[in-house]
Amino acid sequence: MAKIGNLDLGDFPLLLAPMEDVSDPPFRAVCKENGADVMYTEFISAEGLIRDAAKSVQKLDIYDYERPIGIQIFGDNIESMIEAAAIAEEAGPEIIDINYGCPVKKVACKGAGAGILKDIPKMQKMTEEIIKRTSIPVTVKTRLGWDSNSIKIHEVAQRLQDVGTQALTIHGRTRQQMYKGVADWNPIAEVKKDPSITMPIFGNGDIDSPEKAVEYKEKYGVDGIMIGRAAIGYPWIFREIKHYRETGELLPPPTLEERLATCRRHLDFSIEWKGERKGIFEMRRHYTAYFKGLNNFKPYRMRLVTSDTYEDTQNILKELEDEFLGKDIIV
Missing domain, CATH: 1.10.1200.80 (Putative flavin oxidoreducatase; domain 2)
Known part of the structure; x- marks a missing residue:
């Protein structure tokens, strides 16, 4: 049974990924009615929130039908991230999520998103300070590492859990890979197999069918799956995965x-x-x-x-x- 803080998410929750210019309230609405269990907002710039930038503030809009929902923030400055987390918490989400995974150059090369994978002690310190100052669960989304020579996700998971992170979503690619190639879930499975890692571990990357979702659940042992690109224009993927898990049969496609x-x-x-x-x-x-x-x-x-x-x-x-x-x- 996956839990984030006191939130009971069921035995295998399906999470909607935070996607820039995609995971807005209208899109989240159609995903929720088709079976998504946990929602995340588009990622929100900490500096934008602090400056009261209209685009960043609008992304704080959440609706009761979406719950449970997490607001995701990103940034490279610890004090700004602490302040942004406080602003996000006031919007009333169930979860604050920290983005340590965005590979886009303008984010990562400033040390935010996946850029912080080059400085794991700073990642740990930032997460710890945010957790100290929030009263709701804090989760993290990240990648395997900066590149194939620096895959340190096991160390990252341990450090994040040590400071109180309530769940970790791992995208099975490095920053260097961006969204190319095939996601490697083996390092995700290694994290999940470690008996000292007790927080929920969610897998992300390349899940585009009910068959693959169930196969990866059984093969890699994750506590749940986060779905991103496969849900764009096809929110029915959530209900199709759930039906296949329960019955072993594929639902007919939507009419x-x-x-x-x-x-x-x-x-x-x-x-x-x-x-x-x-x-x-x-x-x-x-x-x-x-x-x-x-x-x-x-x-x-x-x-x-x-x-x-x-x-x-x-x-x-x-x-x-x-x-x-x-x-x-x-x-």
């Missing part, structure tokens, strides 16, 4: 009606939360996956990803519905 209904809810909430222009723009990354496998979808996709008004987008979706509803589609 076109369900795809359209979910896409429309996502679009409406996106516009409500961000405004029409930005809401429509940020939905563009989801359409391909929402309608993956649909015969002759390309012309509709091209129009959807260039549409810049709500009315036009809804008209395109209605045309798509009229064209394909009731016909055989390939999925």
Whole structure:
């Protein structure tokens, strides 16, 4: 049974990864209704929170239906991170999560995100100071190491647990790998097998099907799985994994009606939360996956990803519905 502090997450929770410009409230809403157990916000800049930057502050928006939810922060300055954690805690999440895994150059090369993997003592000190000053559980997301010559995740896990970290999510790649190649879960399994590591260990990287989720659970022994890119435009992956675990059978893919209904809810909430222009723009990354496998979808996709008004987008979706509803589609 996985627990973060006093939060009981069940025997094998599925976590939605914090993805920049993806894991916002509209996206989290459709993932939650399809079975995601724990949500995380997009990662939030500590310096942005301290400066009261509008984009950073908006990311603190959380809703009761999402709970339990963690707010994820990143930064390279310990005092700023302490202050940001306090601001995040005031927003009322169940968890504060620290990002020690972002590989993007503008983050990592300043010593934040995965950049702190070059300075493990600082990582430990930063985590310890944040934990001392918060009253809710603190968790961490990180990578195997900076590069293949510095994989120290076992040491990292021990040090983080020693200062009171309540759970650790490990992405099975180094910073150097970015998102390329294949995630290596063997070091994650080694951490999990260590009897001195008692905090929950969640695995992340390359889980894109129910079969793989169950295979990795059994093979690597993790306490739960965090899913990122595979959920973009396909929030049904959470319910599909749960059904496969329980029955050994694959659910049929979502119908076109369900795809359209979910896409429309996502679009409406996106516009409500961000405004029409930005809401429509940020939905563009989801359409391909929402309608993956649909015969002759390309012309509709091209129009959807260039549409810049709500009315036009809804008209395109209605045309798509009229064209394909009731016909055989390939999925």
